[in-house]
Amino acid sequence: MGLEQLIPSLAGDGFFTTQVNKLIAWGRKNSIWPYPFGTACCAIEFMATASSRYDLARFGAEVVRFSPRQSDLIVVAGRVTLKMMPVLTQIYSQVAEPKWVISMGACASTGGVFNTYTQIQGVDQFIPVDVYVPGCPPRPESLIDGVLKIQQIIDGQAKRHEFTRPSEMIPMEAN
Amino acid sequence: MPDAPKLPPTHDTHPKAARVQKENEIDHGLLSRKLGHLIKSIERPFGQTVLKVDRQHTRTVLETLAHDPELSFSMITDITAVDNLRREDFEPARRYTVIHIVYSLRHGKRLRLETDLPEHDPRIASTAGLFKGGPWGEREVYDMFGIEFTGHPDLRRVLMPDYYEHFPLRKDYPLTGLGERDNFVRAEEVE
Numbered sequence: 251m252g253l254e255q256l257i258p259s260l261a262g263d264g265f266f267t268t269q270v271n272k273l274i275a276w277g278r279k280n281s282i283w284p285y286p287f288g289t290a291c292c293a294i295e296f297m298a299t300a301s302s303r304y305d306l307a308r309f310g311a312e313v314v315r316f317s318p319r320q321s322d323l324i325v326v327a328g329r330v331t332l333k334m335m336p337v338l339t340q341i342y343s344q345v346a347e348p349k350w351v352i353s354m355g356a357c358a359s360t361g362g363v364f365n366t367y368t369q370i371q372g373v374d375q376f377i378p379v380d381v382y383v384p385g386c387p388p389r390p391e392s393l394i395d396g397v398l399k400i401q402q403i404i405d406g407q408a409k410r411h412e413f414t415r416p417s418e419m420i421p422m423e424a425n
Numbered sequence: 426m427p428d429a430p431k432l433p434p435t436h437d438t439h440p441k442a443a444r445v446q447k448e449n450e451i452d453h454g455l456l457s458r459k460l461g462h463l464i465k466s467i468e469r470p471f472g473q474t475v476l477k478v479d480r481q482h483t484r485t486v487l488e489t490l491a492h493d494p495e496l497s498f499s500m501i502t503d504i505t506a507v508d509n510l511r512r513e514d515f516e517p518a519r520r521y522t523v524i525h526i527v528y529s530l531r532h533g534k535r536l537r538l539e540t541d542l543p544e545h546d547p548r549i550a551s552t553a554g555l556f557k558g559g560p561w562g563e564r565e566v567y568d569m570f571g572i573e574f575t576g577h578p579d580l581r582r583v584l585m586p587d588y589y590e591h592f593p594l595r596k597d598y599p600l601t602g603l604g605e606r607d608n609f610v611r612a613e614e615v616e
Contacts, residue, residue, distance in 0.1 A: 365601055366602070367593050368605075375611070378613070
């Protein structure tokens with residue numbers, strides 16, 4: 251983990267001082283367990299990101315869990331419909347605290363090109379989102395950048411829910 | 426002079442076009458002999474064969490098509506519908522058109538049945554018991570257009586959630602819905 255370079259005293263005397271929450275955050279950010287809420291083509295890009303060519307394991311996030319109770323990060327990858335939104339809300343509430351959410355791609359973030367009766371126009375209306383990854387679908391590099399942003403949030407270097415829509419915001423007028 | 430550019434095949438120059446054309450070549454004399462008293466007309470748009478039927482005869486026509494050995498249209502390809510509301514020649518007596526597409530595995534022929542339904546009473550006989558795949562298509566048509574299939578064993582919504590109140594493919598229903606998609610309980614983080 252390159253700890254010796256980061257903390258010079260560790261290489262010398264073999265001990266260092268820090269704060270407990272910083273130590274915990276360091277552990278958390280390097281062992282994110284993502285839960286892929288994959289409903290469309292963004293999930294294919296997620297698979298590419300997690301597998302060997304792009305290798306999300308370099309950032310400690312390779313343990314993809316298919317149970318929300320074992321994961322820290324929900325990656326909402328794809329379209330969310332009327333029938334799927336209650337499922338996503340329930341899965342979000344099943345993830346143990348602390349938890350983070352990536353809204354991956356145009357459909358999850360805004361509804362994308364699907365401005366129809368059954369398509370949720372952005373999951374951030376109903377669950378808090380930390381990082382939005384743009385693209386249709388996003389390239390694996392974009393998703394890796396999103397995971398790095400989550401690491402910064404865990405570390406305390408970036409703010410949470412900075413761009414999540416407030417609950418009192420009125421949805422866009424139907425046209 | 427250079428050669429003419431090689432164009433991709435179209436619907437009539439594609440190698441499979443001849444086969445499709447053969448599928449559509451149906452002996453109209455045979456059809457009118459077997460079904461003449463039950464159907465309104467036989468049409469040939471784009472070389473395809475379409476039977477126009479009144480709704481009280483749809484089930485009988487389908488039974489004859491399926492069971493007659495000279496016809497034996499035993500496979501239902503699709504059941505779908507059209508809302509005619511925005512047509513220039515719209516009249517409430519034929520608001521919806523239910524379309525049955527049947528295929529004859531024995532003879533390799535394809536046939537379309539069109540049944541007009543009135544606006545105030547969109548109701549038609551189900552194909553349950555005749556085609557095994559029929560009730561699935563009927564559930565979808567019910568879900569999207571609200572057309573009732575009498576005699577259907579289990580007429581419920583199949584794509585939209587059960588609490589949904591509208592029939593979204595009707596032309597008087599707005600594309601973006603009536604606010605159903607914005608109406609969910611927001612999950613908040615507990616910290």
